[in-house]
Amino acid sequence: MNALNHPASRHDYRCVFISDTHLGTRGFRGDFLADFLRRTSCEQLYLVGDIIDGWRLRKSWYWDEHHDEVLRQILRKARSGTEVTYIPGNHDEMFRAWLPLGLEIGGIKLRDEATHVTADGKRLLVTHGDAFDSVVRYYKFLAILGDSAYTFALVTNRWFNAVRRRLGYPYWSLSQWLKRQVKEAVKAIDRFESALANEARRRGFDGVVCGHIHHAEMREVNGVLYLNDGDWVESCTALVEHHDGRLELIDWAELNRLSFFEPVRGRVPQAA
């Protein structure tokens, strides 16, 4: 049996936050999320935006049994007592038109944003985060710029400049340009985090939970908690709250890769 499906490890949390699953696209790690949901129970589940990818829906549409399973798991949770709140993002903004109706579908509440109070009394603003976005363009750039892309770019740069020289143009450093872009990307993520943290602080919250930039994070920014629950496309991350109010970022893929090498029971975090 695959360790991912090991029946020994079940997780019980007070609250689970997931976002940026992008159902309906090929990139969605539906197998991992279905597994996570199957083996996780919680009192509250927040779907923090970009859950169903409606942008893609108009062009190409991808759906397999894992996408079905994820929807089934969410609906099953809603039916069996989990309080499920769906906060639309920019990729599922078609749901935003329904917000004024205060709609509830299959036990799932549709909200523009939410306030979550942790077991130890922290008040968290829950929002997708795209309203504070000046960042995605840069972030995508940073994401594709892995080490190998960088090396490739440097090699290409030699040829590029050989041609430029022949045409009488001065030397132009691609690596300098790339470094500048990366610096801009990092600054843009910083701006996103600060903007959300400042909004939370301005409104008297202790922290903010968001998604949108596919970059899981948990740290203090400008005196409030900045919590980004990540995504299920580039990584498989969720933010969870234990029963005592402790918050934790879970990397499901990482957790389960580890469990291939040791007994599952020893590797999974124990729910409080």
Ligand SMILES: [Mn+2]
């Ligand atoms: Mn988004």
